[in-house]
Every structure is written in structure tokens, then in C-alpha cells.
């Protein structure tokens with residue numbers, strides 16, 4: 001097997017993949033309506049379900065499409081005429097509100113700061129005080145905009161109290177942060193192939209209990225293509241997606257799931273955490289800060305305040321790193337000047353340390369690092 005040029009993606013996904021995942025796409029042409037392909041999809045569906053739930057009671061419905069397709073599918077297929085409360089504490093919570101608006105889904109937006117935990121007392125007050133009939137609560141588990149990890153366990157407890165179903169966009173936490181759907185009282189999990197699962201982009205999916213999917217028969221769907229109940233039922237009957245499946249991406253996903261099984265979820269999260277510790281120790285040493293405190297941080301994606309320095313320009317910094325094989329990502333927090341570094345994918349803390357060496361050179365070049373080193377020294381000697 002030839003090696004593929006290794007680019008290190010410090011982006012919040014698609015993440016760096018192993019060569020074995022990349023090469024798993026090279027398969028003989030096959031029609032996705034063949035039994036053999038149905039078996040592959042069934043095994044992927046079971047493998048993904050097992051990551052968060054008991055596959056005897058829960059199942060996973062696959063779609064061809066990026067993560068947003070599965071979020072879109074849930075919001076357009078499960079809510080009926082009741083109301084969903086959507087927690088908006090970043091770009092992806094905001095996107096859920098936009099999707100609900102397009103489909104005419106009744107929703108209440110619960111706006112929360114992008115770098116602080118959700119105020120559960122205020123959220124409970126909303127459940128209690130509204131005259132609308134709340135059937136669902138939707139939240140992004142890991143707000144990839146900032147690195148904030150929302151406390152789904154406590155949100156699940158709140159849902160139990162108010163008999164609402166919890167919808168969790170776990171697109172950037174699934175496969176690394178341990179999730180137990182039943183214990184956490186999560187109704188629906190949404191995720192995709194190309195982040196912590198370390199597969200290639202093109203597959204997104206929804207996991208729920210089999211009974212939950214069956215119950216969707218009663219709900220009027222708002223989308224034809226992304227109709228969740230129909231996609232579930234069709235797969236159950238035919239072991240096929242309703243529309244053309246992204247064949248090669250699914251072969252790669254099968255390989256990625258088996259690599260995740262070998263590594264183990266907890267071990268993968270430990271590897272990512274080790275990289276995050278190197279990252280944060282390094283940026284602090286250079287005088288940079290991240291915006292979410294450690295207590296609430298996912299340790300997967302870090303939003304870092306831009307260097308306060310005239311010579312700084314994100315595109316220029318991006319190009320400097322890109323030419324050295326590292327891809328970095330702009331910030332996405334309204335009103336705050338940040339850039340983002342993710343430490344997910346098939347990378348290690350040694351890759352992060354190599355990135356930090358270059359970061360120090362870049363900061364010195366633009367006249368930042370030296371100034372900070374002097375400041376730190378002054379602070380220490382005061």
C-alpha cells in the first residue's frame with residue numbers, strides 16, 4: 001500500500017484520517033441495491049449505535065449528506081404541532097433555529113452565552129412559564145464554535161421532569177466524548193462520519209430507540225428527501241437507503257468504525273485530551289488565551305483569542321501553516337476575535353508540539369511573542 005501525503009488538519013472536521021481509512025474507499029464497483037452492500041450498511045448502523053446505546057433497543061438511520069442533513073432530518077420529521085426549545089449558544093444552535101424557521105416548526109429560542117454553561121434554572125423557568133406545549137428540547141452537545149461542552153446529562157434530567165424528548169447534535173462529540181443515550185435520557189443523537197469517528201465526509205446519521213422511530217409514523221414530515229421515518233422504514237424493509245448511497249464513503253466508514261473499536265472511545269478521548277493539554281500549555285506559554293475555561297471545555301476544539309498585535313492577519317497565519325502541512329481554522333464567535341485549533345483525528349500530541357514550534361516562530365515574526373516573553377518575565381520578577 002502506498003502512503004498518502006500526510007496533511008495535519010487542525011480543523012474541527014473533516015479530520016485527519018489514517019491511510020487505511022482512505023484506501024478502504026478503493027473497492028470494486030458495486031450497486032448499492034445488492035445484498036452485500038446492505039450487509040455493509042447494516043454492520044455500520046449497528047457499529048455506530050453501539051457507541052452510544054444498546055443495539056437491541058436502539059438503531060441508527062443513515063443518510064448520504066453532511067452533518068447538517070441529519071440535523072435537518074430530525075427537526076423536520078419529529079416535532080409535529082408542538083414546540084421545541086432550542087438552546088442557542090453558538091453557530092450550530094443558531095443553525096437549528098434557522099432550520100426550524102424554514103420548516104415552520106414552532107420553536108422557542110433559549111439564548112445562552114457562547115463560553116458559559118447553560119443557566120439551567122432559567123431554562124427550567126422557560127419550561128414552567130410558557131403556555132406552549134413543549135415536546136422537545138434541542139441542544140448541541142459540543143459547540144464547535146467555541147469548544148463549550150453542554151451538560152447533556154442535566155438537560156436529559158430536565159427533559160424527564162417535563163416529559164420532553166431531548167435532541168442532541170453530537171456531530172463534534174460523537175466518537176470521543178462518552179455518551180450513554182439511555183442513562184442521559186437522550187431521545188435522538190445526530191452525528192456524522194468525518195469528525196471523531198475519523199471517517200471521510202458524506203454520511204450523517206440519527207440514532208434513537210426503535211420505538212421512537214416507530215412512533216414517528218404519527219408525525220407529519222416536512223421534508224421529502226430527509227423524511228426520517230421513511231428512511232428508517234425503508235432500511236428496515238430493504239437494507240438500503242431510499243436514494244443513492246455514498247458507496248465509497250461507507251466502505252471508509254466501516255474501516256473507521258473498526259479502528260475506533262480497536263482504539264476504544266475512552267482511549268481515543270484520552271489521546272485527544274493529551275493533545276489538548278499540550279496545545280493549551282503551549283499557547284499559554286506564548287501569551288495566548290482560549291475563551292472557554294477548562295471546566296466546561298470539550299478538549300477537542302479550542303477557540304483562541306487572536307494575538308493583539310498589528311502584524312497579525314488570520315489568512316497570512318493560515319498560509320504560513322498551510323505551506324508547512326498544517327491546516328488551521330478561522331473563528332466563528334460573533335463579536336469575539338478568535339481562531340480555532342482542533343486536536344481531533346488521527347493526530348497525536350507530537351503533531352501539536354510540532355505545530356507549537358511553528359506558532360512560536362510565526363508569532364516572533366509578526367512581533368508578538370518577544371513582547372509577551374518580556375512581559376511574562378517582568379511579571380515573574382515583580
Ligand SMILES: Cc1ncc(COP(=O)(O)O)c(C=O)c1O
Pocket residue numbers: 012013066067068069071092140142143144169170171172192
Ligand atoms: C456541532 C455541529 N453541528 C453541525 C455541524 C454541521 O456539519 P456539516 O458541516 O457536516 O453539515 C457541525 C460542523 O462542524 C458541527 O460541529
